[in-house]
Amino acid sequence: MEPDLVRRFNGGPVDMVDSTVLEQVGDCGARLRVSALSRGVLRFELVVDPSRPSNPSFALVETPRIREGWRAEGPASWRTQVHGWRVRLAHDRFQIDAEGFGLKVQGSWFRHAGGPGLRLERSPDERTFGLGQRAAHIERSGQTATLWNVDAYEYTVENDNLYQSCPFFIRMTSEGEAIGLFLDDPGRLEIDFGAADPSAIAIRGRGDALDLYVLPGPDPKSVLERFTELTGRMPMPPLWALGYHQSRYSYASEPEVRSIARELRRRRIPCDAIYFDIDSLEGLRSFHLCPVRFPEPDRLISDLRSIGIQSVVIVDPGIRADESEPVYRSGRDGDHFCRTADGEEYHGEVWPGTCAFPDFMRESTRRWFGEHYRTLIETGFAGFWNDMNEPAVFDRESKTFPDDVVHRGWSEDPAPHAELHNAYGHCMVQATYEGIERIRPDRRPFVLTRSAYAGTQRYAATWTGDSTSDWSHLRSSLRQVLSLGLSGQPFSGSDIGGFSKSPTPELFTRWIELGTLLPYCRTHSEKQTPRQEPWSYGEPFTEHNRLAIVRRYRLIPFFYTLVFEAHRTGAPIARPLVYEYPDDERTHALDDQFLLGRDLLCAPVLEPNATEREVYFPKGTWCHLERPEVVVGPVHRTVSAPLGCPAVFVRAGAIIPRASAVQHTGELAGARSEVLIVIQDAARGELYEDDGQSTGYRHDAFRHLSLRAQVDGPGQLQLSARKLDGDWCLSDQPVHVDVRRLDGEAVDRCKGEWLWSELPTGPRWKKP
Numbered sequence: 089m090e091p092d093l094v095r096r097f098n099g100g101p102v103d104m105v106d107s108t109v110l111e112q113v114g115d116c117g118a119r120l121r122v123s124a125l126s127r128g129v130l131r132f133e134l135v136v137d138p139s140r141p142s143n144p145s146f147a148l149v150e151t152p153r154i155r156e157g158w159r160a161e162g163p164a165s166w167r168t169q170v171h172g173w174r175v176r177l178a179h180d181r182f183q184i185d186a187e188g189f190g191l192k193v194q195g196s197w198f199r200h201a202g203g204p205g206l207r208l209e210r211s212p213d214e215r216t217f218g219l220g221q222r223a224a225h226i227e228r229s230g231q232t233a234t235l236w237n238v239d240a241y242e243y244t245v246e247n248d249n250l251y252q253s254c255p256f257f258i259r260m261t262s263e264g265e266a267i268g269l270f271l272d273d274p275g276r277l278e279i280d281f282g283a284a285d286p287s288a289i290a291i292r293g294r295g296d297a298l299d300l301y302v303l304p305g306p307d308p309k310s311v312l313e314r315f316t317e318l319t320g321r322m323p324m325p326p327l328w329a330l331g332y333h334q335s336r337y338s339y340a341s342e343p344e345v346r347s348i349a350r351e352l353r354r355r356r357i358p359c360d361a362i363y364f365d366i367d368s369l370e371g372l373r374s375f376h377l378c379p380v381r382f383p384e385p386d387r388l389i390s391d392l393r394s395i396g397i398q399s400v401v402i403v404d405p406g407i408r409a410d411e412s413e414p415v416y417r418s419g420r421d422g423d424h425f426c427r428t429a430d431g432e433e434y435h436g437e438v439w440p441g442t443c444a445f446p447d448f449m450r451e452s453t454r455r456w457f458g459e460h461y462r463t464l465i466e467t468g469f470a471g472f473w474n475d476m477n478e479p480a481v482f483d484r485e486s487k488t489f490p491d492d493v494v495h496r497g498w499s500e501d502p503a504p505h506a507e508l509h510n511a512y513g514h515c516m517v518q519a520t521y522e523g524i525e526r527i528r529p530d531r532r533p534f535v536l537t538r539s540a541y542a543g544t545q546r547y548a549a550t551w552t553g554d555s556t557s558d559w560s561h562l563r564s565s566l567r568q569v570l571s572l573g574l575s576g577q578p579f580s581g582s583d584i585g586g587f588s589k590s591p592t593p594e595l596f597t598r599w600i601e602l603g604t605l606l607p608y609c610r611t612h613s614e615k616q617t618p619r620q621e622p623w624s625y626g627e628p629f630t631e632h633n634r635l636a637i638v639r640r641y642r643l644i645p646f647f648y649t650l651v652f653e654a655h656r657t658g659a660p661i662a663r664p665l666v667y668e669y670p671d672d673e674r675t676h677a678l679d680d681q682f683l684l685g686r687d688l689l690c691a692p693v694l695e696p697n698a699t700e701r702e703v704y705f706p707k708g709t710w711c712h713l714e715r716p717e718v719v720v721g722p723v724h725r726t727v728s729a730p731l732g733c734p735a736v737f738v739r740a741g742a743i744i745p746r747a748s749a750v751q752h753t754g755e756l757a758g759a760r761s762e763v764l765i766v767i768q769d770a771a772r773g774e775l776y777e778d779d780g781q782s783t784g785y786r787h788d789a790f791r792h793l794s795l796r797a798q799v800d801g802p803g804q805l806q807l808s809a810r811k812l813d814g815d816w817c818l819s820d821q822p823v824h825v826d827v828r829r830l831d832g833e834a835v836d837r838c839k840g841e842w843l844w845s846e847l848p849t850g851p852r853w854k855k856p
């Protein structure tokens with residue numbers, strides 16, 4: 089037995105030993121353990137010692153339960169039915185046949201067996217989605233992908249390898265039937281989706297362990313639901329996290345921060361947060377705000393809060409290895425830093441200079457690190473931004489740790505960095521999230537991370553890293569967000585305007601038109617570039633930019649309801665059309681337009697000098713959000729979208745909760761609550777509400793309503809609200825109703841007002 093194989097399977101919680109099947113695989117002495125989990129999920133592990141427990145996992149939310157009573161028989165070559173799937177095992181390969189979807193897996197995974205890795209049979213018309221953050225087209229056929237987290241500064245959209253790795257993908261037939269595969273391996277993986285050989289998906293890894301989950305469909309939605317059942321879902325963020333955020337590398341002094349806040353409010357540009365990047369820190373060191381540039385941070389932060397602006401501060405993993413650095417001394421004394429293969433503390437160069445790096449794979453280290461947020465929280469910071477956590481290191485050609493840096497605590501024996509690399513950032517944000525939660529247990533944390541692994545959605549939102557201010561990156565940022573959504577991470581966005589270089593005024597406006605429709609919405613830009621604020625480009629751009637932000641704020645009740653759906657089911661907030669219409673082949677390759685939930689179709693302009701664009705409208709009738717234009721799908725249609733008027737359409741049959749314009753989410757409670765009803769005969773929607781900040785929603789302190797409208801005779805409409813879940817009652821607040829009644833392509837518009845509490849009894853509302 090290879091020593092590193094043994095190490096790999098040491099330790100961890102005991103799980104899944106009972107109901108498993110073992111089969112000798114090849115001649116390397118390893119065995120294949122098959123577990124049938126709940127909801128039709130199968131787990132395949134290659135294990136060296138079957139008496140050992142399964143691998144611990146960073147990705148999994150908890151040990152999956154084994155379906156009771158399932159046992160397989162027969163030793164040598166073996167077949168059985170699992171969840172209606174035929175599973176066959178033979179030497180060196182296993183094969184699963186599901187109705188309509190055969191999955192044949194073969195190959196010699198173990199490196200000393202000299203095999204090609206795993207080979208999955210692929211049909212030429214198969215579509216594949218997933219893998220989280222990738223710059224290229226969301227449909228992966230013909231692509232190759234390296235999964236190895238890296239600081240990808242100034243990446244190009246051809247680059248296949250960025251800051252995050254999520255070894256999960258959805259395979260779909262041309263009829264829209266889907267299954268998912270999740271290879272739970274945070275080491276380096278190379279995946280070829282039919283590029284070298286169109287009849288195969290080939291996966292290569294380190295070749296010393298295999299932990300593969302097969303997730304049944306029948307459609308992409310069900311696969312994703314199962315995947316997020318395994319790897320977790322986003323917690324409810326504080327409501328302010330959905331607002332517009334203003335950032336720059338760096339707003340680095342108190343007067344500068346104050347002037348940005350003042351300008352936002354003076355210009356009536358809604359905003360909920362300002363970011364403190366590394367130049368606001370003393371010596372660029374995490375946890376130390378610079379006392380010269382920010383002499384009275386508590387006062388500054390509370391003044392900002394009083395006008396509805398929260399403060400978010402950056403925290404990098406590298407801790408300056410210096411006797412005068414208290415965080416370093418306490419980490420060293422507690423033995424919390426990663427070590428080299430020789431047992432020395434590992435040091436690398438990052439922003440603060442020579443640094444030591446916390447060994448986040450360890451529970452005790454996560455606790456220790458998490459405790460350091462206390463002072464920042466007491467100072468008033470509301471959000472925390474973990475950057476450079478791939479981990480990035482400057483003084484190495486690989487830009488990250490050497491392969492043999494040692495992590496302790498993940499299993500009983502130390503493990504080399506190469507085996508765990510892609511989970512380093514994930515474990516850092518776990519430390520951050522759990523630390524903040526311990527310090528402030530009644531408040532929801534907001535954490536933003538650059539690096540991630542499968543399951544990171546449990547702890548943090550994410551963004552697309554150091555993009556460039558050009559049109560190709562605008563397009564790519566949408567692809568990345570959509571792919572993240574199909575991979576379990578619903579809460580993401582990109583630096584509006586692009587990070588490096590400088591956008592043209594037109595590009596900035598197009599970017600903010602898109603960015604304000606994505607789940608996480610922040611403008612950010614690099615040091616030494618021209619200023620990138622919504623007012624940096626003069627008129628008419630400032631007003632276009634402001635109205636894009638206002639459009640978002642008016643939709644926040646709708647966004648928040650989608651966030652709740654993501655929290656409950658794992659569904660993406662921004663969805664590629666294929667997610668909702670897998671049986672419509674015309675949606676399969678579309679990634680330059682998207683849906684918010686089921687009901688808003690967004691088709692951003694992604695090229696210069698355009699005043700219109702072609703949009704695919706799937707089946708249904710679609711009505712422009714802001715003008716009386718109706719399109720009946722399925723159809724390709726060129727629609728007008730001049731600067732300032734993005735193409736956003738509402739599905740007929742939808743009820744969209746909105747609010748009147750506010751300057752920040754803290755004002756929403758006092759804002760006018762609205763519903764937009766686009767209706768032919770009937771319409772429905774949902775509304776989720778809670779206090780926007782506490783953890784009370786975990787104990788029913790919320791209200792989740794189902795809204796219905798029915799046309800009830802000429803000019804008459806019946807509207808009702810029914811509680812689906814939560815403890816909160818219907819309020820006595822008035823709700824403003826805005827109806828667009830569609831008659832062919834004509835739109836009949838009318839408005840009225842009710843009290844929420846009247847709705848369940850269903851008063852009739854007559855067109856005035």
Ligand code: MIG
Pocket residue numbers: 336337365366402475476538553554612
């Ligand atoms: O090496 O903190 O992606 O958003 O402004 C650069 C400074 C480090 C990279 C992040 C970027 C951030 C910048 N950081």
